[in-house]
Amino acid sequence: MDNVNIYLDNDVVASDILEFGADHIAIATGSKWRNDGVARQHVLPIDIHNGMPIFTPDDMMNGAKPSGHVVIFDDDHYYMGSVLAELLIKQGCTVTLVTPSAYVSEWTLNTLEQGFIAARLLELGVDIKLNTSVQSVAADSVITLCVYSKTATELKADAVLLVTAREPERNLMDTLLEVKPQWKENGIQTIKLIGDADAPAPIAWATYAGHRFARELDAPPLNDTLPFKREVTRIFTE
Numbered sequence: 001m002d003n004v005n006i007y008l009d010n011d012v013v014a015s016d017i018l019e020f021g022a023d024h025i026a027i028a029t030g031s032k033w034r035n036d037g038v039a040r041q042h043v044l045p046i047d048i049h050n051g052m053p054i055f056t057p058d059d060m061m062n063g064a065k066p067s068g069h070v071v072i073f074d075d076d077h078y079y080m081g082s083v084l085a086e087l088l089i090k091q092g093c094t095v096t097l098v099t100p101s102a103y104v105s106e107w108t109l110n111t112l113e114q115g116f117i118a119a120r121l122l123e124l125g126v127d128i129k130l131n132t133s134v135q136s137v138a139a140d141s142v143i144t145l146c147v148y149s150k151t152a153t154e155l156k157a158d159a160v161l162l163v164t165a166r167e168p169e170r171n172l173m174d175t176l177l178e179v180k181p182q183w184k185e186n187g188i189q190t191i192k193l194i195g196d197a198d199a200p201a202p203i204a205w206a207t208y209a210g211h212r213f214a215r216e217l218d219a220p221p222l223n224d225t226l227p228f229k230r231e232v233t234r235i236f237t238e
Contacts, residue, residue, distance in 0.1 A: 014175040018186040025188060026213045027173045028206075031166040031196035033057045039075035039164035041100045041133045041147075051139035053159040060084055060161070065091055068158030071142045073134040074099040077106045078202060081163040082117045088161070089124045096127040096155060100147050104128050107202075134160075166200035173197065 017025060033056035037046035048054060055064055057080050070093045074081030081097060082105045088095050097104060104121060108114040121128060135145040135152060142155045173193050176183075183191065194213050195206035 012172065014172065014179055017172075017176060017191075018179065018182055018188070021187050023187060023189045024217055025191045026210070027176070027191060027193045027197055028195045028210065029169040029172050029197040031168050031200040033163070034165050034167055035162055037073065037075075037134065037137075037162055037164055040077075041075050042164075046134060047136040048160075049137055049139045052137050052157070054137070055159060055161045057084060057161075057163055060087065066093060066159035066161065069094040069096070069156060070159045070161055071095075071134075071155055071157040072097045072161045072163060073142075074101075074104070075133075075164045077101050079105055079108060079113075079117070081105060082121055084161060084163065085121055085126045086124060089126060095125075096129060096157075097121065098129045098132050098134055098142070098144055098155075100131065100133045102130055104130065166196065168197050168200060170197060 035054055035056050037048065038044065053066060055066055066088065070088050072081055072085055072088075072095060074097055077099065081099065085095050085097050099106075103109065103114055103118070105114055105117045108117055118128070129144065131147050132153075133145045133147055135143045137143070137160055138154075140156060140158075142157050142160060144153045144155060145151070146153075170193070173191070176191055183189075192213060194209040198209070
C-alpha cells in the first residue's frame with residue numbers, strides 16, 4: 001500500500017515517536033517470558049540455584065540449545081511447552097515435562113488438539129508428569145511437588161526450561177508517558193498500548209487487538225459504552 005511505510009530491524013525510543021508526526025500511535029512491543037517460575041502455581045519467584053542452567057522460550061527462539069536431561073515446567077498450559085518439548089527431543093535431549101494441570105497443554109482442550117499433542121509427546125518419549133508443580137531448583141536437580149498430596153520428589157536434571165508467565169514490554173510506553181506534555185506539540189492525539197504489551201495473552205487476542213485499533217481509529221469515542229452489544233435476558237411473569 002502506498003500509504004504504508006515499514007521500517008524493519010529498528011529499535012525505537014520515545015524521541016523517535018515524537019518525531020514521526022503521527023496523530024495516533026499504537027504501542028505493540030509485546031512481552032517476554034519470565035525466568036523465575038512465576039505464573040499460575042507460583043505468584044512469587046521460586047528458589048532457583050544459580051548453578052542450574054535456566055532457559056525460557058525466548059532463549060530457545062534465540063537459538064539456545066540445552067543438553068542432557070531437560071525438565072520443562074509448563075505452567076502456561078497452551079502449546080508452547082509441548083512445542084519446545086518436541087524441539088528438545090529432536091535436538092537429542094531427554095525431556096521431562098512437569099505441569100500442575102491434569103492434562104498436558106490443557107488449554108488446547110478448547111481447540112480439540114489436546115489428544116493429538118499428548119499422543120505425539122508420548123510417541124517421542126517425553127516423560128509427562130501431571131498434577132505436579134516445581135517447588136524449587138537445585139544445582140543438579142528439580143524438586144517437584146504433587147499438587148494434591150504435597151509429596152516431594154527429586155528429579156535429576158542438567159537444565160530447566162521455564163514455560164510460565166510473561167511480562168509486558170512497557171519500557172517504550174513508560175518513557176512516552178514521562179514526556180506526555182510534549183505529545184500535543186508534536187501532533188500526537190492518542191497513544192495506546194495494545195496486545196501483549198498491554199496484557200500477555202494467546203496470539204489470537206493480540207491479533208484482535210491490532211485489528212480493533214485499526215477499525216476504531218475513525219470511529220466516534222465510546223466513552224463509557226461497551227464496544228459490543230450485550231444480551232440481557234429478562235423473565236416476565238404474567
